[in-house]
Amino acid sequence: MQAETTTRGAVSDLAYPPRKPSRLAQIARELGKNKHYYILMSPYMIIFFLFTVIPVVFSLGLSFFYFNMLEFPRFVGWENYARLFLNDDVFMIALKNTFMFAVITGPISYFACFLFAWIINELSPKVRAVMTLIFYAPSISGNVFFIWLIVFSGDSYGYLNGILIKYGFMLEPIQWLTNEQYILTIVIIVQLWLSLGTSFLAFIAGLQTIDKSLIEAGTVDGIKNRWQELWFITLPSMRPQLMFGAVLQITGAFAVADISIALAGFPSVNYAAHTVVTHLMDFGTIRFEMGYASAIATVLFGLMIGTNMLTQKLLRKIGE
Template identity: 70%
Template sequence: MAPYFLIFFTFTVVPVLMSLALSFTYFNMLEPPRWVGWDNYARLFVQDDVFLIALKNTFLFAFITGPISYVACFLFAWLINELPPKLRALLTLILYAPSIAGNTYLIWQTLFSSDSYGYMNSFLMRWGLIMEPIQWLQDPRYMLGILILVQLWLSLGTSFLAFIAGLQNVDRTLYEAGALDGVRNRWQELWFITLPTMRPQLMFGAVIQITTAFSVAEISIYMIGFPSVDYAAHTIVTHLVDYGTIRFQMGYASAIATILFAIMLGTNLLTQKLLKKVGE
């Protein structure tokens, strides 16, 4: 295991520690880092109004898409697992395909196009529900909702495959033993046998969904633009991209990354405690 730990320490642990150290400095990549203490963190929460907007958007996005997509991944996997092997393989491919499709954003941009030829505007105008096209991807009232919808559509990814694999590996004799111990229906089988047996896959899926929910940036940049109107679709990661790759204020960007890391870590620890109660 030594080669793995060496690579993990070099390319994961060391960069995280360097980022943490840089978060207490002013570093513009042209001059040596200059120690500023807690100034970057104070600036984030006291002076940076855009970060507070990004923080609110990220939490709202994560608390909606995270639980819904996690439950959806498991329910679809559970239902598909009951089907014959060939049909199961076909449906798995169909449901997993959107998460790896390269033209996803073009489809949704066409659907929510701001002119009268966009599918959504065309449908609403044909039925007389609106009189003029809605600026779906430019109006701050609709941006975040559309991003949440797109993310939910893309959510059947790695977690979905992990749940299917976990369901396939559940020992069938456990259900027979459960029937002898008083398990009478499928829901009791699910709660007392299936879910406790799948704890490793459930935890893996939770980590993936939490990471995906809190690190949203790509769909916002490609669909809405960067920056979005009134920062309505701004997230912590897009704020990090702004300061890290455009302004090159690496100390400040490291502080943003540290806050995001702490949020993800805390959410993962909370999820781990909740998963331990499954089957009790």
């Protein structure tokens, strides 16, 4: 009798298997299990959603409206984007300058950050601390624009003009910051000088956390030089820091504005140093065409997301 009951129970289990919990039930169980962590994270998440996620979504929706801060928003569909790409010649200049700026400063500053971090990491702790401060200081200096304005001053008292005149390279000073031939190059140089910022510190931290036993194991497995060690051990172990640095460099390269305004003015001569962000500031904070400014911001956001996805795909190939 007992065997028959057991057999019927087994057949019943096979006929009616236990239901798999729904996705909502799994999420609820996960929240209940780790509720203390989510409570600790909640202040940051609330601020992040209020001041980052919601404004981005609101800006995306507003890009389909005409809104001048005085009248009620009026739906115009794709008109803002059509005007942006078909009728706004200044935006096309800004887009070209931004791409040129990003293509040059992004990769160079990224590799420079890692190269200097890798070299400095090999030094003794005290020397490493001093060198880290020296390389990081320009990115937090408050008078950096003032210094470069003196260097590229258009009179004979400017450092660059004074040196070139003194050694006979030219007879008259050059107006570096009002000549469209030189403006963008100067902005790129200054940005590269400022690029050793948070990414540089992240790479230093990542190099410090690499497990030394991996290097010893790699030596046993046949790694013969530092370049192989770098490719197969160091870089794969630093993927989180590499991704963090890439996001910062991409954002900094596409969002350049302060340097351009401080050095070349707003707007610059013939828009020679005009970028997407300065174009956004023009329509958002001066003309108050908020719908059009939102369209510019959405295009910039899409460029950053696309570049970020491409960078992630490239970083996954490290160490393969």
